[in-house]
Amino acid sequence: KQNLVNAKNILHQAETWATQSNNKELLALCSLYKIRFNLLFEKNLVISNLIQQAEKNRSILQKRPYNLGTLDFLIGDLYKGDKKYSMAEKYYKRAIRSFEKSQNLSELALCWYHIGQVRSLGGNKKEALDAIKNAISYDRKAENSYGLGLDYYILGIILTKGSPSLPDKTMAKNYFLQSAIIFDSAGFIDLGERSRLQANSINL
Numbered sequence: 001k002q003n004l005v006n007a008k009n010i011l012h013q014a015e016t017w018a019t020q021s022n023n024k025e026l027l028a029l030c031s032l033y034k035i036r037f038n039l040l041f042e043k044n045l046v047i048s049n050l051i052q053q054a055e056k057n058r059s060i061l062q063k064r065p066y067n068l069g070t071l072d073f074l075i076g077d078l079y080k081g082d083k084k085y086s087m088a089e090k091y092y093k094r095a096i097r098s099f100e101k102s103q104n105l106s107e108l109a110l111c112w113y114h115i116g117q118v119r120s121l122g123g124n125k126k127e128a129l130d131a132i133k134n135a136i137s138y139d140r141k142a143e144n145s146y147g148l149g150l151d152y153y154i155l156g157i158i159l160t161k162g163s164p165s166l167p168d169k170t171m172a173k174n175y176f177l178q179s180a181i182i183f184d185s186a187g188f189i190d191l192g193e194r195s196r197l198q199a200n201s202i203n204l
Helices: 002-020 024-041 047-055 065-081 085-102 105-121 125-142 145-159 166-186 189-200
Strands: none
Touching: 002 024, 024 047, 024 065, 047 065, 065 085, 065 105, 085 105, 105 125, 105 145, 125 145, 145 166, 145 189, 166 189
């Protein structure tokens, strides 16, 4: 809760400074973060209204690939929250094109991670696994241990959805254990324990 208060205070300070200095780009970015706060912490949201709010910032943010990627990634998240998974993937892929231009490896990995999520939610298991493997490739290049731990964890989650076959359960168990090793080595002990618990819950 304190972290949320601190984040809101920082956002308020940034917004105040941007207003005083007439920094339209920063004001647009502040608008996106306010929308994300609403998405995370508010209830009974009208997602279409939030998408319209986000889109109002496109003309300003499209000048920089990273900022444009941030906008499209947020819109992807909004569509995911509205369970419109094909639209979510469309915007995550738009974000990918922007992040490729700005060469942001961790953001590219995160886009593919979210594409894996929406494909899995839409019932496309094989395509979801392919997306997460793309995320792994970028997280390795970025040397992002936290991201890699999450990637292997969600591979296990996707493989165990529904009525998994024995080969899928075996592979999932290995992925959970690999996730645990990565988290442990990076100092994320609680996350490593979570991954181990998932591995131990699989009976072969």
